[in-house]
Amino acid sequence: MGTTPAPFTADASAALGGPQWLARRRAEAFGRFAGMALPTEAEEIWRYSGIDSFDLDSFAPISAPIPAPMERGGGSSDLVVGEALARGLGPRAALVVTRDGVVRAVKTEPDLPEGAIEISAARAGGDDGEKPPGLGELGYPRDAFGELHEAFLADVVLVTVVPKVLITRPVVVVHLVGPADGTASTPVSGGTFSCFPRTLVRIGRSATAGVIELLASAGSSALVVPVTELDVAEDGCLDYANLQVLDQRSTQLALQASRVDQHGTLRSFTAALGGRYARVRTDSDVAGEGARSSLLAGYLGTDDQVHDFRTLQDHHGPRTHSELLFTGAVADRARSVYSGLIRIERGAHGADAFQTNHNLVLSEGAHADSVPNLDIDENDVRCSHASTVGPIDEEQRYYLESRGIEPSVAERLIVLGFFSDLAAHAPFEGVGKFLEDAVRQRLSGRLPGDRLSDAPPGDGDG
Amino acid sequence: MNAPSAPRSNERRGLDVPHELVVDALRAGVPGREVLFGVDLVVRSGEVHAVMGPNGSGKSTLAHVLMGKPGYQVLGGTVTFDGEDLLAMAPWERAHMGLFLAPQYPTEVPGVRLTDVLVEALASRGAGDGDAAGAERVEGLQARPAAERAWIEAVRLGFETRLLDRALNVDLSGGERKRSETLQLAVIQPHIAVLDELDSGLDIDGLRVVARRVLTGVDEWGLGVLAITHYRRLLSALVPDMVHVLVDGRVVAEGGPELAEEVDRTGYAAY
Numbered sequence: 174m175g176t177t178p179a180p181f182t183a184d185a186s187a188a189l190g191g192p193q194w195l196a197r198r199r200a201e202a203f204g205r206f207a208g209m210a211l212p213t214e215a216e217e218i219w220r221y222s223g224i225d226s227f228d229l230d231s232f233a234p235i236s237a238p239i240p241a242p243m244e245r246g247g248g249s250s251d252l253v254v255g256e257a258l259a260r261g262l263g264p265r266a267a268l269v270v271t272r273d274g275v276v277r278a279v280k281t282e283p284d285l286p287e288g289a290i291e292i293s294a295a296r297a298g299g300d301d302g303e304k305p306p307g308l309g310e311l312g313y314p315r316d317a318f319g320e321l322h323e324a325f326l327a328d329v330v331l332v333t334v335v336p337k338v339l340i341t342r343p344v345v346v347v348h349l350v351g352p353a354d355g356t357a358s359t360p361v362s363g364g365t366f367s368c369f370p371r372t373l374v375r376i377g378r379s380a381t382a383g384v385i386e387l388l389a390s391a392g393s394s395a396l397v398v399p400v401t402e403l404d405v406a407e408d409g410c411l412d413y414a415n416l417q418v419l420d421q422r423s424t425q426l427a428l429q430a431s432r433v434d435q436h437g438t439l440r441s442f443t444a445a446l447g448g449r450y451a452r453v454r455t456d457s458d459v460a461g462e463g464a465r466s467s468l469l470a471g472y473l474g475t476d477d478q479v480h481d482f483r484t485l486q487d488h489h490g491p492r493t494h495s496e497l498l499f500t501g502a503v504a505d506r507a508r509s510v511y512s513g514l515i516r517i518e519r520g521a522h523g524a525d526a527f528q529t530n531h532n533l534v535l536s537e538g539a540h541a542d543s544v545p546n547l548d549i550d551e552n553d554v555r556c557s558h559a560s561t562v563g564p565i566d567e568e569q570r571y572y573l574e575s576r577g578i579e580p581s582v583a584e585r586l587i588v589l590g591f592f593s594d595l596a597a598h599a600p601f602e603g604v605g606k607f608l609e610d611a612v613r614q615r616l617s618g619r620l621p622g623d624r625l626s627d628a629p630p631g632d633g634d635g
Numbered sequence: 636m637n638a639p640s641a642p643r644s645n646e647r648r649g650l651d652v653p654h655e656l657v658v659d660a661l662r663a664g665v666p667g668r669e670v671l672f673g674v675d676l677v678v679r680s681g682e683v684h685a686v687m688g689p690n691g692s693g694k695s696t697l698a699h700v701l702m703g704k705p706g707y708q709v710l711g712g713t714v715t716f717d718g719e720d721l722l723a724m725a726p727w728e729r730a731h732m733g734l735f736l737a738p739q740y741p742t743e744v745p746g747v748r749l750t751d752v753l754v755e756a757l758a759s760r761g762a763g764d765g766d767a768a769g770a771e772r773v774e775g776l777q778a779r780p781a782a783e784r785a786w787i788e789a790v791r792l793g794f795e796t797r798l799l800d801r802a803l804n805v806d807l808s809g810g811e812r813k814r815s816e817t818l819q820l821a822v823i824q825p826h827i828a829v830l831d832e833l834d835s836g837l838d839i840d841g842l843r844v845v846a847r848r849v850l851t852g853v854d855e856w857g858l859g860v861l862a863i864t865h866y867r868r869l870l871s872a873l874v875p876d877m878v879h880v881l882v883d884g885r886v887v888a889e890g891g892p893e894l895a896e897e898v899d900r901t902g903y904a905a906y
Contacts, residue, residue, distance in 0.1 A: 572738070573755075574727040574730070575727075575735075576755075576819065576823065577730030577756045577759050578752070579727050580727065583727075583755075586751060589747070594746055
């Protein structure tokens with residue numbers, strides 16, 4: 174197989190330049206990509222996705238040469254945008270802003286303990302630099318989009334937390350996509366712009382820290398293929414949030430891969446609100462003995478949006494624990510897919526794994542698929558999964574209406590209530606509030622509201 | 636049908652705009668089954684009515700048909716509120732007219748805080764809302780924000796104030812739910828309240844507190860009450876002006892408070 178789509182060529186990949194290790198890495202990835210077919214819906218992992226109608230040819234990589242990371246000038250205006258977007262998220266340890274996958278600004282708060290966190294761009298070491306340790310170890314096997322990412326990524330945001338430090342405020346990484354003020358990159362050909370944001374977070378032994386990634390674009394129908402690697406060492410703890418508010422015309426194919434070593438903890442929270450088609454593959458390797466992984470996500474689709482989640486809770490270590498709660502709502506003609514697998518590998522005895530997916534379907538044209546799965550190769554484990562798909566509860570709506578609350582308001586309250594438990598468990602207060610505010614904003618004026626046909630109960634036969 | 640001789644609060648409070656719920660020959664039920672076979676009732680501001688009846692007599696059907704619960708069907712008769720056709724209205728419009736229902740089994744609404752419900756309930760009514768009596772009361776409790784009023788009522792009713800910030804009815808005991816219903820009634824201050832088995836789940840002290848709050852409402856703002864109950868227990872604390880005995884979907888006897896005692900003595904079989 175493997176006819177390489179026209180705009181994404183070996184030459185275009187090679188032209189991106191940068192340090193030798195990165196160029197070599199891109200070339201190798203491109204070779205693998207060229208040998209792969211793009212996925213089709215016939216594959217279980219792409220079922221319901223609509224990927225068959227995806228046309229990679231209509232997109233193009235950014236034109237070389239890529240600007241150097243952390244440039245001044247254009248970078249400062251991106252910093253202003255990043256600061257504005259991060260403002261509602263609460264106090265932070267540092268702010269990183271990328272645009273189109275290129276690191277544009279790093280701003281560390283002055284009171285951060287010196288040397289506790291290293292934040293840099295992988296290209297910062299110059300052409301003779303070395304591959305950052307730990308890069309590209311998680312989330313394999315990669316699919317064609319994963320390899321495409323490796324072949325065309327511009328920069329890597331590196332967040333390294335040294336052992337035994339505790340930093341309560343998160344590092345906020347804002348990924349801006351698409352044209353803003355003329356500083357944006359341009360695609361090589363006439364195709365629609367694409368970019369490949371990359372983040373690697375490494376939490377040292379017995380260290381505790383937090384990272385929030387926010388993906389935003391305006392006025393752009395870009396293809397965004399982000400890869401995030403979260404590596405938590407022994408006894409480490411990472412609170413991670415991913416807030417996706419891309420333009421509703423954009424396409425996202427994301428990979429969030431994590432590994433937690435013994436007695437480490439990952440608390441991950443994803444809020445998916447943007448995108449025309451926005452997919453997140455979440456691979457959580459609960460690797461070391463006693464490791465814990467908590468995966469939460471909230472999503473809301475309106476108009477013609479499609480949100481697509483594929484999760485893997487992969488238990489390798491004994492007495493490991495994972496819990497997953499994905500909560501979503503679809504309105505208008507929106508669709509959502511949740512497909513999750515708990516895999517308990519041999520040796521992971523005493524593992525404890527839960528998977529819950531709840532979906533609220535807010536209009537007749539909307540649709541949600543929910544497919545939980547278990548694959549258990551070990552005895553003495555506790556696993557469970559639950560999933561629901563349904564409309565707003567009629568009794569709940571009636572009860573609120575009986576208090577004089579109009580149907581549209583009642584439905585908004587119920588939908589917000591539906592997300593509130595999730596928001597309450599968000600790793601940072603600002604993140605929970607971000608989700609709730611976004612849901613509230615998106616729902617205003619969108620719920621049917623006109624429910625007069627439900628009452629009076631006088632019509633019909635007796 | 637003898638009208639109550641002395642509607643209490645209308646005289647005491649001198650309300651010049653009494654409100655009136657008129658149920659006339661109401662026939663209703665659920666698909667395939669008629670439950671109410673022609674019920675007549677008139678409840679006015681300041682009056683306390685009791686509907687007593689055995690299980691299956693149609694008491695809760697009456698309550699839900701009055702509020703407009705989906706799934707119930709009106710088969711005949713009329714219901715008006717201040718002369719307007721209540722049956723043509725959505726539940727929230729009925730509530731805006733001034734009708735309130737405390738259901739027998741209050742619904743759990745996950746994630747929706749009681750305080751938020753009251754804030755929205757009052758906000759949806761807006762200022763004034765064509766309510767002349769309300770405009771006069773505005774200097775009092777009603778002028779305060781919903782959350783503050785809820786807090787005050789919680790204290791009055793012995794309802795733990797922390798529950799105001801918890802999800803509506805979720806993980807609440809039966810007694811807490813009934814205190815919550817009474818609290819909501821006191822904050823919203825409807826003109827006519829239908830109380831379906833308000834006493835169920837309450838111990839005797841809770842019953843007294845809740846009944847006293849309802850009766851205070853009768854005095855405070857001329858609340859009219861339609862208390863639906865199986866037992867006389869509630870009525871010992873919430874003494875009615877008039878008792879209607881509902882059996883098999885029909886009002887079979889009416890009278891003063893003494894009728895409740897008689898029913899208690901003889902049982903419903905005599906009807």
